[in-house]
Amino acid sequence: MGSRSHFVAVGQALEDVKEFGVYAEDLTAICQHLKSYGITSVAMESTGDYWQNLFTELIKHDFEVILCNGKFTKHAKGKKTDVKDARWIQKLHALGLLTSSFLPDQQTEILRTYARQRGNIIHQACDFKKNAKAS
Secondary structure (H helix, E strand, C coil): CCCCCCCEEEECHHHHHHECCHHHHHHHHHHHHHHHCCEEEEEEEECCCHHHHHHHHHHHHHCEEEECCCHHHCCCCCCCCCHHHHHHHHHHHHCCCCCCCCCCCCHHHHHHHHHHHHHHHHHHHHHHHHHHHHH
16 A cells, blocks of 8 residues: 555566556556456555545455454564565465454444544633633
């Protein structure tokens, strides 16, 4: 996962790794590429915010998605590359060694958003009171 491209590995050979862009048509192309290999389950790292759009697109195309924390996919020594990372995650997933991170359902996510917004409003009100007293 990255800001400019996503690397997808469907096997361990170098030719099994393909680079895609990050725009909507690229995400659809990733899904079509995976389906062309008969893949039904995908593992991916939750890197920053870059994973979210691809995750949504994969779910929309009926893939089982294992969203992994990067600390569980760390590779051994050597120079880190996107191709090596993609192959490593594919290998771990093929061996059944990855577990998915917790992702709340839509109702829970909405409730969390409201709770955060409430906290922000309370914080702003407190700041406003402090500034009013200081004046």
